[in-house]
Amino acid sequence: MLRIGLLGAGRIGNVHAQAISDHPESILAMVSDALTESAEKLAATYGAEARSSSEIIGDPGIDAVLIATPTDTHSDLIEAATLAGKAVLCEKPVDLSLDRALACQNAVAASGQPVMIGFNRRFDPGFGSLKTAVDVGEIGAPELLSITSFDPAPPPIEYVKVSGGLFRDMTIHDFDLANFIMGELPVSVSAVGTSTVDPAIAEAGDVDTAVVTMTYADGKIAVIKNSRRAVYGYDQRVEILGSGGLLQAQNVLENTVVKSTAAGVISAKPTYFFLERYMPAYRAEWDAFVAAIKTGSEVPVTLADGVAALAMAEAATRSVRSGAPVQLDEILKPVAK
Known part of the structure; x- marks a missing residue:
């Protein structure tokens, strides 16, 4: 069972929380958001803990994180999570800046951790x-x-x-x-x-x-x-x-x-x-991410695809x-x- 940390408890975070919790091989363990009340509310819905993003990324019991925060935070969180040894599924786009997105791609390549970009279509x-x-x-x-x-x-x-x-x-x-x-x-x-x-x-x-x-x-x-x-x-x-x-x-x-x-x-x-x-596409996307992590295969939508x-x-x-x-x-x- 994969223990998942969800970063971002807004509208799209709620969509992903449902997909994570509905999957038989993943559990929503922790939720963070800049608005503490939003994180606490979403966490309570699924029996998870409300924690800060840094706490989630640093927790050795978290296997993967899903990033559903504002776009200008994506690259920083991808890098921090992969450096901490986490697999990542990040909502599109990778960043607002192409230069920053490519720098993120280079950093992730050095970490060796899988990163999937959320192009659900x-x-x-x-x-x-x-x-x-x-x-x-x-x-x-x-x-x-x-x-x-x-x-x-x-x-x-x-x-x-x-x-x-x-x-x-x-x-x-x-x-x-x-x-x-x-x-x-x-x-x-x-x-x-x-x-x-x-x-x-x-x-x-x-x-x-x-x-x-x-x-x-x-x-x-x-x-x-x-x-x-x-x-x-x-x-x-x-x-x-x-x-x-x-x-x-x-x-x-x-x-x-x-x-x-x-x-x-x-x-x-x-x-x-x-x-x-x-x-249905969000559920299938999450299923594909879990399957890739479980089998060690390449994620179907790579960071390079996002760039x-x-x-x-x-x-x-x-x-x-x-x-x-x-x-x-x-x-x-x-x-x-």
């Missing part, structure tokens, strides 16, 4: 089935990937101000999903973005509506469409065209009832937000500002020195 059943179908050649050679990711409503403006921007906070999931499906990184990233949903987002220096186009060495193309507002629900779709056909992973709906009459055909809306849409997605977010940010495509190696090579 890789574990969504629909997206996973689409990936498998691509890999076994069901549609021939992939040619054009399209990812649609629309939130039902924008987050609070105070969150936007510290999020690192749309590309680091939201699109980063789609960057990783593209890498997962395509099995390689693009060579070029081009992005356009505007603020049409909330003027306060523009005032904060961010965008709320964006399209990113990525090109690959062999000519493949991937397109990501993002918006902070879709009044009908949480719109999450993937489509990939290949030389021999088309694959689509559609939305998860509130129910499966379809009414067909002379007036038309009506179905339910997509589920409203990520908690409903992706809870790659962050580099693509940086490229998209630069492209919006310059109005020109950005070569991904221009982002990675200076950082790697």
Whole structure:
């Protein structure tokens, strides 16, 4: 039984606490949060102890930690935990700074401890089935990937101000999903973005509506469409065209009832937000992490995967500002020195 320390008792921390506690081979032993009351409340729910992050990391009885704290703490906590001999699952992104993320990657490599980054969409059943179908050649050679990711409503403006921007906070999931499906990184990233949903987002220096186009060495193309507002629900779709056909992973709906009459055909809306849409993926993600730790195999989403997605977010940010495509190696090579 793995004894787990959870760092962060906010909304996503609560999601992970449930996944940890539901798993037959892990137990939530300790919880920390900058707000002591939040840690105590979550700990009491699952029969865990409320402790500080440093106490959890330093406790020899803790086998692994899950980091669900604000992004600007991720790299420091990853390094501290791996130095203490803990396995780590950390929420995305690795950091707001690509330089800091790469330094973290180097430090973790020296420690030898496994670090998995929480890109839960890789574990969504629909997206996973689409990936498998691509890999076994069901549609021939992939040619054009399209990812649609629309939130039902924008987050609070105070969150936007510290999020690192749309590309680091939201699109980063789609960057990783593209890498997962395509099995390689693009060579070029081009992005356009505007603020049409909330003027306060523009005032904060961010965008709320964006399209990113990525090109690959062999000519493949991937397109990501993002918006902070879709009044009908949480719109999450993937489509990939290949030389021999088309694959689509559609939305998860509130129910499966379809009414067909002379007036038309009506179905339910997509589920409203990520908690409903992706809870099965969070459970599958945790199961994969536990399996990797138990067997000593490589975690399925590595720290290098997290750094790659962050580099693509940086490229998209630069492209919006310059109005020109950005070569991904221009982002990675200076950082790697």
